Structure formats: structure tokens, C-alpha cells
Amino acid sequence: MNQIDTVLTLIARKHLGIDTLQTRHADSLDFHDVAVWCLKDALEAAFKAGVELGASSQKATEADIAED
Structure with a gap:
């Protein structure tokens, strides 16, 4: 499970009150x-979690974007 899924x-x-976000086919x-x-909560x-993750992650440079 990656960080976002966690x-x-x-x-x-x-x-x-949902235990898992995995599809259980029921x-x-x-x-x-x-x-x-x-x-809403x-x-x-x-x-807020997205803002915190974005603020803590390294910002992409133009060179990084050009590689994609």
C-alpha cells in the first residue's frame, strides 16, 4: 500500500467508519x-493531508518535468 492509500x-x-477501501465484491x-x-470531515x-504532503515533498523543477 502506498502512502496515499494509507x-x-x-x-x-x-x-x-469504513475499515478498508478495497473492493470486496459484496x-x-x-x-x-x-x-x-x-x-465533510x-x-x-x-x-489537509494533501496540503501537508505537497508542502513536505520536493518541488519539481523544470528539468524534472521535461524528463516525463
């Missing part, structure tokens, strides 16, 4: 009723 899974557990396990305030947590 962060998203932690957010899903904390804010949405409606009762893959679909969840979520209160809008919990969804989860989205805010994901945004």
Missing part, C-alpha cells in the same frame, strides 16, 4: 451510508 484508509476509518461491504457531516482531512 492516508485515505486512515481517514475512511476515522471519519466514515454490496453490504462495498456500499456505505454516510452522514454528510462525516463526509473526511474531505477536509484528505485536503
Whole structure:
């Protein structure tokens, strides 16, 4: 599991009560009723995590972008 998947899974557990974000091929396990305030909290947590990860990661230079 990469860093983003780990962060998203932690957010899903904390804010949405969802144990895993892996598809389990069962409606009762893959679909969840979520209160809008919990969804809002989860989205805010994901945004903040993205800001923190972006701020801590090395900024791409023009040379790095040209390599892609």
C-alpha cells in the first residue's frame, strides 16, 4: 500500500467508519451510508493531508518535468 492509500484508509476509518477501501465484491461491504457531516470531515482531512504532503515533498523543477 502506498502512502496515499494509507492516508485515505486512515481517514475512511476515522471519519466514515469504513475499515478498508478495497473492493470486496459484496454490496453490504462495498456500499456505505454516510452522514454528510462525516463526509465533510473526511474531505477536509484528505485536503489537509494533501496540503501537508505537497508542502513536505520536493518541488519539481523544470528539468524534472521535461524528463516525463
